[in-house]
Amino acid sequence: MRTALTELLGIDHPLVGFNRSPGVVTEVSKAGGLGVLAATAYTPDELDAQLTWIEQQVGGRPYGVDLLVPEKVAAGDPADLIASLRAQIPAEHQAFVDSLLEKYGIPEAQDTTVAPGGGRDEIMASINSDGADALLDVVFSHPIALIANALGTPPPHLVAQAKTAGIVVAALVGQAKHAVRQLEVGVDVLIAQGTEAGGHTGTVATTVLTPEIVDLAGDKPVLAAGGIASGRQMAAALALGASGVWCGSVWLSSNEDITPLVVKEKFLDASSADTVRSPLRTGKPARQLRSSYHDEWERPGSPSPLPMPLQLMLANEAWNRIDAAAADGNDGARALESFFIGQVVGSFGRLRPAGEIAAEIVADCERRLIELGALAATATGAAR
């Protein structure tokens, strides 16, 4: 399909695949879409290596990067940000998490080395602008086609540098008023992300948000995000006026995704009603699989979640221990396990190659569009 997005990026299909796994990004780009790497989970050196690897795989096809560049720097001592943030976590909260983990039989951390994408403090600190700038320097040293900012408006220097380099700037929005601000700072592509999406998201659903953003964006392409994991849903997004789709959750049903297998197995068992939009993981509302972790935090008497990034730092220590224990077959850890995921989790049937998922979404979408054209031919002529 030829849309404003495929023309802008020089891709075959208006399908963007967002994921933190280089293998997924590669497969989406190879399938004729645009793979976009979630860069925030990596240190600058790791990110450099991942982007180099992606370029070796995609054979010149375009790919992109998603960052979380903060508008406001976390309120800590810039000279020793991690320690100063850590000192802001109340003892009550630390004690609650410790007792929660003890209750579920989660062992103490054995090893501070965690897998790529895990929750080290250094990475948490990338949500201050110095850390984000170090990642940005790496990103701009690679031939990326698109850079997206996940929270808030991108800083002016990001937009300026991208424009100079001919890189498309995209931004996620959950409300019309946010889209107005993004257009003012010069964003090229808006991603209308509905409440059904995984990760940080707002309250307005894709059916309602997408046409609102399309009407605001003028001739700039809009992607629909949230609730899109099939060709039918991609066709619906195009019906709503989007020039393409931004899919995140569906790749967590792919073989290439680096999420722990125990979590992916929980996803395969989940229904669409099993997610929750909650601040308990990061401090800001983010959609994730509901688990015993949420039940415990939501009990009367449990502490209220901290603001970002404190809740994120507190929770990530817990998740590192939970992930390690779950990998060892610990039942309590399996009960607690969770990760960011959208409501499409209910449609996951089995783990499959990411390239197969991408090809099926596109083929089913094209078939559905043909069917919709045929349906129009049965109309009684109200449109003419």
Place this chain on the structure above:
Amino acid sequence: MRTALTELLGIDHPLVGFNRSPGVVTEVSKAGGLGVLAATAYTPDELDAQLTWIEQQVGGRPYGVDLLVPEKVAAGDPADLIASLRAQIPAEHQAFVDSLLEKYGIPEAQDTTVAPGGGRDEIMASINSDGADALLDVVFSHPIALIANALGTPPPHLVAQAKTAGIVVAALVGQAKHAVRQLEVGVDVLIAQGTEAGGHTGTVATTVLTPEIVDLAGDKPVLAAGGIASGRQMAAALALGASGVWCGSVWLSSNEDITPLVVKEKFLDASSADTVRSPLRTGKPARQLRSSYHDEWERPGSPSPLPMPLQLMLANEAWNRIDAAAADGNDGARALESFFIGQVVGSFGRLRPAGEIAAEIVADCERRLIELGALAATATGAAR
């Protein structure tokens, strides 16, 4: 457009319009869709008169009725249900509501006669099965084409009586597991209602819920509900696999809708982010316009909402006073005013004739389907 729904009901367009205003129901049916009257707001005598009036207007075109027939009867003394339910409202809750109304300068009720659709206890009590049965008797004495049940599965006698009379039975569902139960009791049409819908609704969005229900329903038609107020959104619903759409909220932007003008004016000013899914109006989660009423109930120290029907009885007394005061230009009442509405409220531009709204949705949908067919022709052939 010819779909399984238009064939089943003998209508021109797969557009169902749900509303409590006979004038809206009439206009939707006259426009070639199916108007469905929300019957629960009426006494049996009123309902009989409304249905007779609708029949006089629609000239033989089909129309339908929506009831709220409870699976479980409210736990009160059947001999004196209203008084026995009223006695279950805690003094703390009554005192909270009284002080809330006093704070906003809402006068005592002057008159127990309220407008049709208002909140008399007799009508609240229709959510016990005796009250619902009296409405059902009226409904079955009229030549309706469809009967829908809004909460839970319809009782077996309703399904049996409808089948005998050749009346299509429809039911709203918010989760796949509810659809399974509806199919088991013999429902003919499933309405997949996403979280973005107004009124009682679940948490799963229309983009995700609709294809799930379509896959479960086999050859039974599925309507998409929630987030549909335009031709683009109707086309998206058809892309998701629906055989038509069930629109509720959009009619509250029509001239014929009987909602107080002060509320309709608040709707015109609202954005899609201004609704809330809350149990504060009825005791069950229902999407409505957020107002000072919700701010007050959600303050620390405010009582928790009561179960249905107690919260409904408590709140309706308040709403009757608020509606009366708002009509008199009371500023506090305007701040509190609210009503059930979906996220599409953000798209309301002005009050218009319901027939014009219906015709525009259908015409825009047909035009969009033609455009989607043309888009398919630009495909690179993945579907072939």
